[in-house]
Each structure stands twice: as C-alpha cells, then as structure tokens.
Amino acid sequence: MKRVSLTFRLSMMFVCAVVAVLVVAGFTFDAFSRQHFKALDRQAMTEKLESIRQIMDGEAGSVDSSEVVLQLQALLGAHQELSASIVTKGGRTIFATANGATQPTAAVHEAGEGLLEWTAGGHTYRGMKAQVHLVNEAEPLTAWLSMDITSHMHFVKTLRWWLVIGLAISALVSAALGWLVARSGLKPVAQVTQVAASMSAGSLKERIPMDSVPRELESLVSSFNAMLARLEESFVRLSNFSADIAHELRTPISNLRTHTEVILSQKRAPDTYEENLYSNLEDLNRLSSIIDGMLFLAKSDNGLVLPAKEKIELRSVVEKLFEYYQLLAEDTGVKLQVSGHGAVYGDGTMLDRMISNLLSNALRYTPPDCTISVKIESLGRMIIVSVTNLGEEIAAEHLPRLFDRFYRADPARRDGATNNAGLGLAIVKSLVDAHDGTVGCVSRDGHTTFVIRLPAWPAD
Template sequence: MNEPARGPSLAWRLATAFALVCALVLGVAGVFLYRSLEAELVYRDDQALLGRLEQVRALIQDSDSLDALQQRPRLYQNMLANQESLLLVNRADGTPVITINPWQQALPPLTPIVDPRSPLASDIQRWPGLVLLAGSTQGPRGESLTVVVGKRLAEREAMLASYRLRVYLAVGFGGLLAFALGLVLLRRALRPLGHLAATVAGIELRSLDRRLNLRGIPRELHEPVQALNGMLARLDDSFQRLSQFSADLAHEIRTPLHNLLGSNGLALSQPRSSADYQEVLASNLEEFERLNRMVENLLFLARADHGERLLNGQPIELHPLGEDLCAYFEALAEDRGLRLDNRLQGTLQADLQLLQRALANLLANAVRHATPGSTVILGGAQGRLFVSNQGERIGAAHVDKLFDRFYRVDPSRAAPGDSGGLGLAIVRSIMDLHGGTVEVSSDEQATVFSLVFPPIGHPSL
C-alpha cells in the first residue's frame, strides 16, 4: 500500500506565514518611509526654488545696473551652491543677462509670474528630471527682465533609488530572518507535540491506564491533552468491561455445558432404561433453553448497540398492559407468596414489544428478590413507570453495576429460569433506544426501578 503524500510541516507553514507577515509589515513601513522622504525632499526643493526666486528678484532690484550684476557671477554660483541648480536672467527680447546652466539643460517654454506677486508651490513647473520656476521683475533702470530658477533632479532620484534598494533589501532580509527565527522557535515550541506523540505511541492494551502529563505542556494544548486523557479513560473502561464481559460470558456458558457433559457422560457410562434417558433429555433441554435465552439476549443487545433495532412507536394503554404482565407472573408470584398490584395509568408513546420486555424483566427481577408475603407494585403514568418490591437493600457499591452484562449482586442466587445476568442490561438498552433512562433506588423499605421516557416528540419516538 502506498503511503499518503505528506504535506508541508506545520512549522514550515507557520514560519512561512510569519515571514510573509513580517515582510508585509516591513514593506508597508518601507513604503511609508519612502513616501515620507520623497515628500520631504520635494517640499524642501520647492521651498528652495521659491526662496531663490525671491532672492534673485531682490538682488536685481537693489543693484545699480545690469552691468554690475554681470560682473559678479561667483555670487550667483555661491547662491546656487551646487551643480544641480540653474539660474537664467533674460531681457524682454530674450537677450541673456545672467546664465548659470552647468549642464546646458534645454529648457521648455515657461510662463513667468507677474511681478510683484510672490511665487507659490503651485507655480513650480515640473518636467522629467527637472523642476523650474519663472518670474518677471524690473531691472535697476526699469527694464523688464525674466528670472528662471530651476534644479535638476538627478541627485534626488539617485538618492531615492538608493533608498528604494535599501527598502527592498530590508524587506527581503527581514522576511528571510523572520522565516529562519520563526522556524527555529516553532520547532522548539512544537517539541511537546513530539513528546505527546511518542507517549501516545507507547500506550498499548496493557498500558491503557497511562495518562498524558500536563507538565511542560503549553497552555493552549491543555484542553486537547485533557480530551486525550478522557478518551484513554473511556477506552480503558471499555476494555475492562469487554474483558470482564468475555470472562463472564465464558463462565455463564461453561456452567450449562458442564451440566450437559456431566449428565450425558453419566447416562452413557452404563445401560439405562427409557425413563432414565427421558429424564436426561429433559434435563438437557432445560440447559439448551438456558443457552438459547442467553444467545437471544446477547443478539438483542448487539443489535441495540449498533442501532439495528428500529422502534415502532405507538400509543399504549398502560393499565391493560399491566394486567397482562401481572397475569403472566401470577403463578410465579403465588409460589413465593407474593401479591402483584397493577397501578399503571394513562397512555404512553413507545414500542409495545420492547416496553413489555423491559417491564417483564423488572417484574421477574422483583418477584425473584422480593420478601415472601410482600407486594410487588407495577405503577406509574405518562413518561415515568416503576416496579417496586420489598426485599433486601441493594448496597451502594452494586447500584452502578446493576446494568452491566452478566452482573449479579449475589451470583449464588442465579436460578435456572433467570436471564443469565442480562435482564437489567436489556432494560437499559431498551431505554437507550427510546432516548430515556432507567433509575434505581434501594433502602430498607423498598427497591424501586424506574423507567423514565422522553417527552412526546422526541426524535427516537
């Protein structure tokens, strides 16, 4: 048989998810910081252009003549402070007065700001790789001049490109580091699961009493571990019951088989008369009937446990049913000096055959254990029926085991016509099929077995 394909481990999945989350967070933070830096650089460059235009306007207006301005080019170069900036001052006819354009940048046509309006950031004209701002002013002698200030963006774009690369590297490296650290931490955190798996794998039929230790287990795993311990407890209890059931079944079957072998062996040991053989066959028939009842009861319990017995729910008149059951057990009750009192009233929605069997088992049990001369009461109404008898009190240690298969409070009191220790187990199975319960109470005054049925409309009915 081919083994099923294994998927990625939980640690790898969680580490990958953790790395993706970290990369996403770093990426968002990087984009935010990049946009913030870009906006800050744009703002500073814009403010520098606005201030430069105002400075050049003021310088021109304060000069004595244009010739004096042309003789001081170093002043303008110091004002620009770097090779990325440019400054053009032109007359109205386009004749240059001052030209500082280290890169010989070709300029597009510009619309200058009318003097004396102060420039605004919205007046700056942006072109690929270049920002420009133009304004008009008057020279020392009143002539019209156009001032153009600008800046190439190569340095800014190089800086932003370098910053983007660092953001990409930080996101990638951060994601890889988060994956590696997450994988290491997750594998360490999942070690208790490996210990649990090894402990569970070591539990066998002979060690079902072992339980998983919560010491060192993360708090999030306490509930699953406790659920596993509960499951182990149920398995242990079921296995113990199964083992006890097997032993009880072997014991119950051994007794009639031993009787059959003994009687047949004795009959065949020497010649017998026809009457003797008939007596042996009659005795054997009783044992066969006992085995047959046991097999039928076990078959019923097996079908009930597997849900193969379907209910035939119908309204049942309880008092006539009680009369029939009392009439059936009347002879057995008279033999023990008992009186049967039918107090059943009303109707009940249930399976007639199963209800008859449950009440018959309880009556047979009550007649068998009642004190001679007392009264066995069959009573109840609606959804609660009971069988009560006066007799020896059932000890508290036995109450929880009464409905186990083959369990008897006093095995020595087993009679040839009893149910083989399966009667009360059958009663409980019948009530389980109806969705109800069976209860028992016992004291010095009486022992009462009660059948509690669910209300009308229950899914089982």
C-alpha cells in the same frame, strides 16, 4: 502527493508575516525618503524665488540694474547644484548663473505645489518657475530655478537595493527562526503523537502530563486524555464482558457434558435417559436465553433495533403482565399493584419486554408478603414509569453498573438461577435507548426503584 508538515506550514506563515511587514516598512521608508528630499528641494527653491522677487522689486534696497545682477549673483552663485535664469517674454536672458538654468523640453510632469520634474542628458532635474518684475520695468519676467537631483535619485535607488537585500536576508533568517520556534512550540503535539503511537491494550493507563502543555493545547490534550480514559473504561468492560460470557456459557455446557458422560458410562433404564434429557433441556434453554439476549444486544449496539411508532397505553401493558406473574407472586405472598395512566409513542412488544424484565427482577429480590408497585405518571412531555419493591438495598457503588451486561451487584449470586444470565437490565436499557428514553435506579430506605422516562404520546 506528500503532505506538508505543520512545522513547515507555521514556518512559512511566520516568514510570510515577516516579509509582509518588511515590505510595507520598506515601501513606507522609500516613500518618506523621496518625500523628504522633495520637500527640502521645494523649500530651498521657494525661498530662492522669494528672495529673487524681493531683489528685483527693489524691496532689498537696490534700484540699479547692475546692483540687482550683483545681488542675484551673490544669492545664487554659491550653490553649484542650483542653477537659475531670468528671461523676458520674448526669450531674452536677463540673468543666468554660471551653470545656466536647465529648462524642461520634454517629459515634464508636475511634482506638486508648482514643482516640476524632467530628465535631460542623462540627468534628472527638479525645478520651479515664477513671474517676477524688475524695478522700474512694467514687462513681467520669468524666473527659472532648476536643481540637479541625479545624486538624490541614485541614493534612493541604492537604498532600494539595500532594502531588497535586507529583505532577502531577513526572510532567510526568519525562515530559520520560524522553523525553530514552530518545532519548539509543537513539542506537546509531538508528545501526543508519541503517546498515541505507543497505545496498546496494556498501556491505556498512560496520560499526557498537563504541567508543560501550552494553554492553546490544553483543550486538545485534555480531550485526548479523556478519550484514553473512555477507552480504558470500555476495554476493561469488554474484558470483563468476555470473561462473563465464558463463565455463563461454561456452566451449562459443563453440566451438559457431565450429565451426558455419566449417562453414557453404562446402560441405563429408559426413565433415566428421559430424566437426563429433561435436565439437559434446562441447560439448553439457558444457553438459548443467553444467546438470544446477546444477539438482541448486538443488534441494539449497531442500531438495528427499530421500534414501531404507535400509541401504547402503559397501564394495559402492566395489567397484562400482572396476570402473567400473578401465580408466581402468590407463591411467595407478594402483592402487585399499579397506579396512574399514560400513553407513550413506541413499540408494544418492546415495552412489554422492558417492563416484564423489571417485574421479573423485582419478584426475584422482593421478600415474602411485600408489595411491588408500578406507578405511571405524566411529567411534561415525558411519561415516568416507576417499579418499586422492598428488599435489601443496592450499594451506591453498584448503581452505575447495574445495566452492564452480566453484572450482578451481589457476587454470591454470580451463578444465579437457571434463567438468570445477568442480561435482563442490559436489555431494558437497550430498549429504553431505542425509544429515546432514559432509565435509572434509586435504592435507599429499604426500597429499590427503577425509573423509566419515555416520550409521551402527543396530546390531541
């Protein structure tokens, strides 16, 4: 089934709104018209009945029957659309106009305030009756007034037809205007669609200008531009990441190939082959480290790194790692110290790797005869682990990207050491994210501090 366009929907909504307003206005106008004619008829017949009472009761100054008839004839004879008759209780007519009052015989209904409506002989009538008294007569009489309103009803029907025709024409015009208005108003949406359709790896820098965007679409366009900015940033990082992977893998593979080609160029002693195999083993270990790190990060990106949930005392983890790194630290005169206590809710193996990577990174850049301190403290429901070392400060522009894969703040260290593939801090961030924590870095006044915040073990 073909989906209806937004322009068509808005046009139809506009048409429906216009038609609804016109229908309500038409019904209101029709009701007011009919009510207006009815009020005029009621007022005219009420005034005539009151005049009839005054004439027959002698209030008009006549007491003679013949004079009463003449006065009634003068009062009612000039109105051709109005007919009147006065009858006795027995049905005898005392007075009647030339056209004679048409009295209802069937299908009579009340029209309000004593007004009656009925049809007879293809005509529609509206009438009123009242009890009157003839001067010097005790017997009450009935005065009938009727008015032929066929022309009025014909006018109302004609008016209704014109309203229907006007409604149909207005609906068509409204549909055309609604389509034009909707099409013009949705131009920014079409522009968004055009930009989205033209998106490619080489055009991620394009943005939709905000100058001509209506206020209602500012949020949509701003969100779309922000999405393009994120995509551009992610694509740049992915491109750099691919280049970094190629660079990191090229060096050990090139070394392996060169060593192998040289050693195979001629016959050599067994000791030479053994030395070459040891050299190749170092490069293979580096390749294995890079591949293991990449596999771990790939699992982390896909939510496959699920830490165990158990109580881990962080001080014991740090002290165990100090024993492992003690010999390396003594070779450079670096001291290791830990302070504080704190238990977290996490995976012991992952926490061990997380802090180990930070200690390894700190040992790599700490000058001789300095101290690496690890501080553990509790802050509300979080445990703060800080790893601080002295050394060269990291420039502020590098801090946001320290945890990117293969990123190094110092381009001179691009090739790095054999076991330094530039994945350590990226793995730290993945491990911290898996534990619902955060990690950051502060570097100033000759001190560089990596700060990890992890959920604390619930208090007993």
